[in-house]
Amino acid sequence: MPTPAKPGSEKWDSENTVDLEETARVVNGLIEGGVDGILALGTLGECATLTWEEKYEFMATMIEAAAGRVPVFVGTTALNTRETIRETRAAAELGAAGTMLGLPMWCASSVDTAVQFYKDVAEACPDMAICVYANVEAFKFDFPTAFWAQVASIPQVVTSKYNNLGNLLQDIAATRGQIKFLPIDAAYYGAARMEPDFCDAFWTNSAVCGPAAVTKFRDVIAEAKKTNDWSEAKVMAGEIGYALSTLFPNGSFKDFSMYNIILEKERMNAAGWMVAGPTRPPYHIVPQSYLEGAHESGRRAAALHKKYSA
Template sequence: MTKRFELTAADIKGVWAIVPTPSNSEVGDIGSSTTVDLDEAARVVDALVTTGVDGILSLGTFGECATLTWGEKRSFMATIAEAARGRVPVFGGTTTLNTRDTIEQTRQLPDLGISGTMLGLPMWVRCDEDTAVRFYQDVAEACPDVAICLYANPQAFKFDYPTSFWSRVSSIPQIVSAKYLSMARLAVDLEAVGGRIALLPNEVEYPKAAELHPDAVSAFWSSSATTGPNTVLALRDAVAFAKASHDWSAVQAMDSDIHKAEAGFFPNGDFAEFSKYNIILEKARMDAAGWMRAGPVRPPYREAPADYVAGARRSGEAWASLHKRYASR
């Protein structure tokens, strides 16, 4: 069995690459329950870890957690855990429509060699704060051996994640990190969690977050790592150097490169509009970059405006160019 990690917030450092669930030729068959390209999944995770990423997250939105069968999820997670070979923590995903199914799936993760779960709220009825907190408390109590990366996406989970929520869930020891988007509230939310949860911005927000909060922000999540990981690894190292030297000029230059590569990825710069087509656009960007084969999207989320897809592909090509530029990091 792959090594399990006993994690705390202090252990969450560096680049946490979020990987898609690559699809094979059966993805177009509605009756198939074996649509995952396991060979590509293993290759990608091994390459990311070998190149130097600090952790793997999976089975979120563009990981198609909502459209895979449980059998496919199990096979995928076992494959990527084996590919990582205990070198870094690997988180799966067990977001479902209810607490009982989430617990049943989460309890199986240690036997798959998985360190934790990237876990969002049930996606049907909108949760109030008490319900959201209770959900995480119930899962943590039932699954004490599994770390949790709290998946905080207001569009996907119809919840605003107020500062009071972060204060309350920070007392749950299994919640060690969070995939975080609310940059306008980062300062107060960092104070609320008091170092008990590592709040992870993405690669676009990380430079500013780390500069403003150098002692509290030491890790970020990246969906762009699978367009070629050199850029985000170089960003990680540049920020570490800047924290020590107080010279942020190299980070600022990289930040400019990254923002240029992101141009056109979010339709009209609108996150809510992007969220309607997130899976399609993310996988189109990755396939255009050419570092991995993300493959077609699983039903029903297969339709998107052609100009949106074209913008995502241009972004992927730009990220591929950055990967080559930062090859000598």
């Protein structure tokens, strides 16, 4: 989920930008809508543009609102290991189930550097589960099979946002199934067909456009595994892909990655299920021609939510 922003949060002199009332409402809405867990403070969660005080209040509000009904993983990615550990310990004290953790962004990491980073955080925060935030564009790291083979020996590393389906079977084998790889919703059908016993969960940002379609998709895939009738699942995969398709400017993931925070938040605002609010600086600038695609994607997601709510 994004970090809801109050009006005016796109200004450099804004303070206390987090809409805590909307945060609590969205957490309750997601849980009542049937999600199994919440990931927050990633890229579109604006982990990089919140002050520590804002981040702390947001985490506290989410965890209090969830009240133990589902696990809440909060992003504690920072520019260095020591700050990451400080934030992760604070999140643990608040009651977070885990951290969605990317690599420090200043320098590109080697495999040895990346593995040691996760080992250090796990040693310092032994009670926090870790979801590896495997975003190649953001963290300038390819997350190769050699990396997964080594971090699989860290007990706290339990799952990962995962986008490399071409290497999925290889990475499952390298980790001996110790890490649950989560594809995005649009890729879940393909992953579940490829490895049905292992692939039983996905991550989604579409739930905050209205959760009905993605929770239904989860259940349809589960039923398809039992019956081996994948026809309905295939149709829903196409619907979800169609809703997402206009989000990518010029059909390019690289172009999308330059503006993904504001495009995602504008998509959510257009869907109308939650108020994501404005984007915090410096990532609040985007070519106007890109915005219509984001708004159309939000409208399509809202239509899916309405369809499957019925």
